[in-house]
């Protein structure tokens with residue numbers, strides 16, 4: 001049973017099968033994300049990251065397991081939690097004909113944000129979107145859309161933020177700027193962040209703890225520094241490759257058990 005009301009997220013035994021006969025997309029996932037922490041979900045294509053985030057948001061019904069988000073059981077009380085959560089995903093397109101300001105206003109109303117115009121101006125200033133507010137969302141570059149999506153995800157000052165590939169289409173300079181911004185925002189707001197990313201440098205920089213998924217299962221976890229030490233590597237990219245290619249950690253490679261596992 002999960003009872004951790006003080007956690008931002010407490011997940012136990014979370015499982016998703018899209019088809020009864022097929023392989024599960026997520027299997028028996030359990031973790032507790034503390035309030036105010038940033039954790040990462042790592043894994044190759046098809047590992048189950050997006051499926052996990054969709055279940056955490058109540059967009060997909062789990063086949064098994066339980067989710068407590070900000071102390072609310074998502075199976076019975078999801079709207080209380082969702083009002084204090086938000087997300088950003090490259091898979092969700094903003095209505096193209098609405099301007100950036102109109103898009104943000106729709107979301108501000110959906111979340112019942114007090115003084116919505118003021119909040120939008122504040123976010124636009126913080127995320128350097130002021131010059132884009134009157135532009136139709138459909139005319140923006142991929143990088144500009146990503147920054148607007150980030151503003152959308154913060155409109156209700158969430159206590160729990162789920163970010164799927166938040167810097168995927170950003171150039172290195174803007175990506176770095178967004179990462180610094182997210183670090184500062186988390187520190188100032190106390191918001192907990194769960195981040196799915198293929199960018200190892202991003203995960204290493206932002207995340208206190210990383211869950212590594214392969215074929216829907218957590219195959220390893222730990223802080224970036226603990227993973228680097230366990231795998232005897234200098235950067236998380238090499239750790240990711242060791243796990244994806246089933247080469248094992250440093251001890252397993254040394255005694256040859258990784259080759260037997262693969």
Ligand SMILES: Nc1ncnc2c1ncn2[C@@H]1O[C@H](COP(=O)(O)OP(=O)(O)OP(=O)(O)O)[C@@H](O)[C@H]1O
Pocket residue numbers: 018019024025043044045046047048049050051052
């Ligand atoms: N709607 C769906 N119906 C059936 N299977 C699905 C569906 N969505 C995802 N899957 C399967 O579930 C598994 C996990 O997919 P998911 O999109 O969660 O992975 P991911 O880690 O987000 O991958 P990526 O890094 O490519 O975005 C994959 O095998 C995928 O084919």
